[in-house]
Amino acid sequence: MYAAVDLGSNSFRLHIGEAVAGQIHIVRTARDPIRLAAGLGPDNMLSQEAMDTAVRCLRDFSAILRQHRLDAVRVVATNTLRVARNADLLVPRLEEAIGYPVEIISGEEEGRLIYMGVARALGRPDERRLVIDVGGGSTEIIAGAGDAIGLVESFSMGTHPHSATYFPGGHINADAFETAVNAARARVEDVADQYRAAGWEGVYGSSGTIRAISEVITRNGIGDGAMSLPSLQALRERLVDLGHVDAFDLPGVKRERVIVMAGGLAILIGVMQELGVNTMSAINAGVRLGVLSDLELRANRLDRRDQAIQDCMRRFGIDAGRAARTATIAAKLFDRLAPQDETVKPHLLRASMLHEVGLSVSHTGAHKHAAYIVEHADLPGFTAREQRLMSAIVLGQKGNLRKVREALAVPDLAKAVLALRLAAVFMHARIDAEADALRLRMKGRIEIETPRGWLRQHPTVASWFEKEAAAWGEVGVNLQVVQAG
Secondary structure, eight states: OEEEEEEOSSOEEEEEEEEETTEEEEEEEEEEOOOGGGGBOTTSOBOHHHHHHHHHHHHHHHHHHTTSOOSEEEEEEOHHHHHOTTHHHHHHHHHHHHSSOEEEOOHHHHHHHHHHHHHHHHOOTTOEEEEEEEOSSOEEEEEEETTEEEEEEEESOOHHHHHHHHSGGGBOOHHHHHHHHHHHHHHHHHHHHHHHHHOOSEEEEOSHHHHHHHHHHHHHTOTTSSSBHHHHHHHHHHHHHHOBGGGOOOTTSOGGGHHHHHHHHHHHHHHHHHHTOOBOEEOSOSHHHHHHHHHHHHHTTOOHHHHHHHHHHHHTTOOHHHHHHHHHHHHHHHHHTOOSOTTHHHHHHHHHHTTTGGGGTOSTTHHHHHHHHHHHSOOTTOOHHHHHHHHHHHHTTSSOSGGGHHHHTSHHHHHHHHHHHHHHHHHHHTOTGGGGGOEEEEESEEEEEEOTTHHHHOHHHHHHHHHHHHHHHHTTOOEEEEEOO
16 A cells, blocks of 8 residues: 655645556545745745645645555655745755655656656557646656657746735736746746647646646636636626626636636647647546555566666766666675665665766766756656765765765664675776675774785775775775785
8 A cells, every 4th residue: 555645836635546457446535725925925935824834734634644555655745845045944844744755856856757647547558649747836748659658848927926916905807817827838838849749648737726627627627628728718797897806706716726626727738729629527636546556566676766867878978888887886785784764775886877967078087077966857757865875976986085975974874885886996907796705894904804815916996996995085984904814
């Protein structure tokens, strides 16, 4: 059983699901419309009240999670925490409240999870589809076929900022609505041709705002009663005629959500016009179902992150054989160092596969280029925190260690850095198998024990060991190389 917690800009939501016969059966849901984005000031600082409300919500969610026996939990945060300048103050409080790490995911990763959720709900493996999600702080547009994602873009326009900018105080008129629609069109016009070229058989709207718009149109027979451009335009005219969101009293949407719906409607009309979409279907699937699907894939050893590593290797022309050899040696050395936290090992293996990615930029300072790429590349499935961790390991693969002093303060990360440094040496010296003869210890100091006469057989490695001793010495760690008695 898995749990997904989505810290959205409009609402915080929780899904608990169980995989049954190829489907994910939702056994518990919770939602709190805390309107986190409304707590952002002009300086992109979250108010104390907004942060306190978010913490209280996650305490409530934590109580729900404790009622279930869960195999994995993932908490993801989207646009508001991406842009909030004081997110670093809030995230630790949120993690303490819910008891799990909070991942601030990129807009592109949000889009991929949305598409995964929609694809899982639809179960149509051959359908070419377009998915649009108009959220509280951002809008994601994804094109794909079946489970495969072709295009994904995230735009920093959402229902809250759009409503606040174009309908201040809840006032709506025709000119303001037209401006709001054109602003949305302008944001997506650069990529419109790419999406049109991709083509689609079905178009789906996955956000709560789109579902609310669909509910209003269907229940009140607005336009043709479907999620078509004529119906959206008819709803727009209804809002313009009323002149203020407080005058809107049609069933299908709560009064406090009308202002959110107005901003979302303007964005949706603009996106559909620019992409040439005439009709779409609202679907109750998105980030949370995507997260649950991703957790299930990881449990079945079908981790998207491994595919992302392979894609990155191909993109930058990494020698797969050299990378695999380095990763194999690093894994053996790391095991010999007796780590306490096994969760570090997968990051070491993936860092090892990408440790030479910087060669695509320049041989000079390649490890620095590699660290930058690993931290900032678009790697589906990875969190920013995971990429920073891998980047630190990659950065520490050679040269002085002062630049990764912070990572070395964590014992198992220090062991990962040592393992990759030695693995790179052994890979270059082509002594993969003979590295098995070494014994390693790292506790306060580093001790490398070699068989008698081994260093005479590998003089280049002896030279590298001298450099390693100097590098570790600079950060206060004594490295000794001894021969077995």
